[in-house]
Amino acid sequence: METRLLLFFLLFNLLLLLLFKEASTQMPGFVSLDCGGEGNFTDELGLHWSSDDDDVIFGKAATISVANETRKQYTTLRHFPADFRKYCYTLSVVSRTRYLLRATFLYGNFDNNNVYPKFDVSVGATPWSTIVISDANTIESIELIFLASSPTVSVCLSNATTGQPFISTIELRQFNGSIYYTIFESQFYLSVSARINFGAESEASIRYPNDPFDRIWQSDLVKKANYLVDVAAGTERVSTDVPIDISSNERPPEKVMQTAVVGTNGTLTYRLNLDGFPGFGWAFTYFAEIEDLSPNESRKFRLVLPDHPELSKAVVNIQENAHGKHRVYEPGFPNISLPFVLSFKFGKTSDSSMGPLLNALEISKYLEKNDGSPDGGIIAGVISLYLPADWAQEGGDPCLPVPWSWVQCSSDTPPKIVKISLSGKNLTGNIPSDLTRLTGLTELWLDGNSLTGTIPDFTGCPDLRIIHLENNELMGELPSSLMKLPNLREL
Known part of the structure; x- marks a missing residue:
C-alpha cells in the first residue's frame, strides 16, 4: 500500500512538472x-x-x-x-x-x-x-x-x-523557414491589413497557443463598420473536430481551419475596408474540406473580383487541390492591386452540387522600405563610443523620418548628415575618426567637452564651413589639412 501511495505521489509531481514546463514554454524569438x-x-x-x-x-x-x-x-x-x-x-x-x-x-x-x-x-x-x-x-x-x-x-x-x-x-x-517569403522582401515589408477566421464560433480572436506564431486571427463575427458586410443570403457556418493537415506554406492554425462558412445558395459575398490600401498587396485564402461529401457530391467554385475579371478563370476544387479532405489548400496572389474597399465573391460552378466554402483569409500591403541615410552606419560608429549617454540612445535612423536632436540632415534623397551639435556633452577621448567620413558635413560643433589628442584630417568633408573645437584638451597645432578645406570660414 505504501509503495502504491509513493508511486502515486511521484507520478503526480511529475505531471505537475510537465504541466508547468508546458505552460511556461513559448516559441523562441518571442x-x-x-x-x-x-x-x-x-x-x-x-x-x-x-x-x-x-x-x-x-x-x-x-x-x-x-x-x-x-x-x-x-x-x-x-x-x-x-x-x-x-x-x-x-x-x-x-x-x-x-x-x-x-x-x-x-x-x-x-x-x-x-x-x-x-x-x-x-x-x-x-x-x-x-x-x-x-x-x-x-x-x-x-x-x-x-x-x-x-x-x-x-x-x-x-x-x-x-x-x-x-x-x-x-x-x-x-x-520559421519560408513562412511569408516573397520575392520582394528585400525591398518591401508586408503591412498586415486583414487576417480573418471565417465560421468562427465566437467573437474571440484565435492566437497563441492555438497559433504557435501568435498571429491574431480576427473572428468574422466581430461587429464594426465596413467589416465583412454585404453577406450573401444562405451563408452558413460549419465546423469539425477532425484534425486538419496544416502543412502549407503559411501554416494557418488548425483551430482556424476547423471552421468555415458555406454558401448554401451557391455564393459567398463580402465587402470590407482594407487599411493602408489602395495599393499592391499580398492576398491569400485558406481552404480545407471539412464537410463529408458523398461520392456523388462535388464542391467547385470560382473567385470573382469586380476589378479583376481575369482572375475568375481558375476553379477551386478543395479536395482535388489539397489532395484529400481535411488538408489545407492555400491559393492566392503574391502581388495584386487592391482597392481600399474590397468586394469579393465566390460562386459555385454549374457542375458543382455544393456551394463555396471559405476557412480563412489574409491580406497585407507592400510597404516600400526606406534604407535611410547612407551616413547611418558611419554615425553608428560614433555613438557606439558614448552609449551610456542619453543623446547616443535616440535610436532609429539619424535622419528619417525626423533627425536626431543633435543632428541636421539635407533634404536630398537619401538625406545626408550636414550638421552635428555635440557641444558640452562630456565627450572624452580622441575626436571620433568616423566624423571625417561624413562627406556632406557642413558644420561640426564639439566645443565644451574633454576631447584629447590631435585634430584628424577632415579633407574627406569638402563642404565643411564651420568647426568649433574650443574648450577641449586637444594637443598639437592646427593641421594643414584644415587650410585645404575650400569652404571653411569659421574655426
Whole structure:
C-alpha cells in the first residue's frame, strides 16, 4: 500500500512538472514589451512579458483603467513629448530571419485631457502607420511582417499633430523557414491589413497557443463598420473536430481551419475596408474540406473580383487541390492591386452540387522600405563610443523620418548628415575618426567637452564651413589639412 501511495505521489509531481514546463514554454524569438509596466509576468496565454525599462530611457509611464479590459499589459503605457523629436525602441533580431512585429495603443485618457492623439509610427527610416485614436477605450493595433536585414529593428514614434504620442505594447514573433517569403522582401515589408477566421464560433480572436506564431486571427463575427458586410443570403457556418493537415506554406492554425462558412445558395459575398490600401498587396485564402461529401457530391467554385475579371478563370476544387479532405489548400496572389474597399465573391460552378466554402483569409500591403541615410552606419560608429549617454540612445535612423536632436540632415534623397551639435556633452577621448567620413558635413560643433589628442584630417568633408573645437584638451597645432578645406570660414 505504501509503495502504491509513493508511486502515486511521484507520478503526480511529475505531471505537475510537465504541466508547468508546458505552460511556461513559448516559441523562441518571442519578445513582449509591456510599455510603462513594472516587472515581468506571464499572461493567461503563457506569453512572457517584460517591462520596457531596459529598452527606452525616454518618456513617462502612466497607469490607465479601461472598462472590460483586465489584461495587465493594458493597464500601463508610455507616453512621450509632442515635440520635434522621434522616440524609438530598438529590439534585437536575427539577421535574415522573418518576423511579425506588432504594436498596440490603448489611450485610456491617460493625460486626463480627452484629446485623442494622432501621431506617426515608423520602422527605422520607413513610415509604417499613422495612429489616429478615435475611442479612448479601443485598442489600436498594427502589424508588420519583415525580413531582418540587420541585428536590430527600431520602432519609432514621432510627428504628433494632436495629443501626445504613446504606446501600450510591442511584440516581436519569429517565424520559421519560408513562412511569408516573397520575392520582394528585400525591398518591401508586408503591412498586415486583414487576417480573418471565417465560421468562427465566437467573437474571440484565435492566437497563441492555438497559433504557435501568435498571429491574431480576427473572428468574422466581430461587429464594426465596413467589416465583412454585404453577406450573401444562405451563408452558413460549419465546423469539425477532425484534425486538419496544416502543412502549407503559411501554416494557418488548425483551430482556424476547423471552421468555415458555406454558401448554401451557391455564393459567398463580402465587402470590407482594407487599411493602408489602395495599393499592391499580398492576398491569400485558406481552404480545407471539412464537410463529408458523398461520392456523388462535388464542391467547385470560382473567385470573382469586380476589378479583376481575369482572375475568375481558375476553379477551386478543395479536395482535388489539397489532395484529400481535411488538408489545407492555400491559393492566392503574391502581388495584386487592391482597392481600399474590397468586394469579393465566390460562386459555385454549374457542375458543382455544393456551394463555396471559405476557412480563412489574409491580406497585407507592400510597404516600400526606406534604407535611410547612407551616413547611418558611419554615425553608428560614433555613438557606439558614448552609449551610456542619453543623446547616443535616440535610436532609429539619424535622419528619417525626423533627425536626431543633435543632428541636421539635407533634404536630398537619401538625406545626408550636414550638421552635428555635440557641444558640452562630456565627450572624452580622441575626436571620433568616423566624423571625417561624413562627406556632406557642413558644420561640426564639439566645443565644451574633454576631447584629447590631435585634430584628424577632415579633407574627406569638402563642404565643411564651420568647426568649433574650443574648450577641449586637444594637443598639437592646427593641421594643414584644415587650410585645404575650400569652404571653411569659421574655426
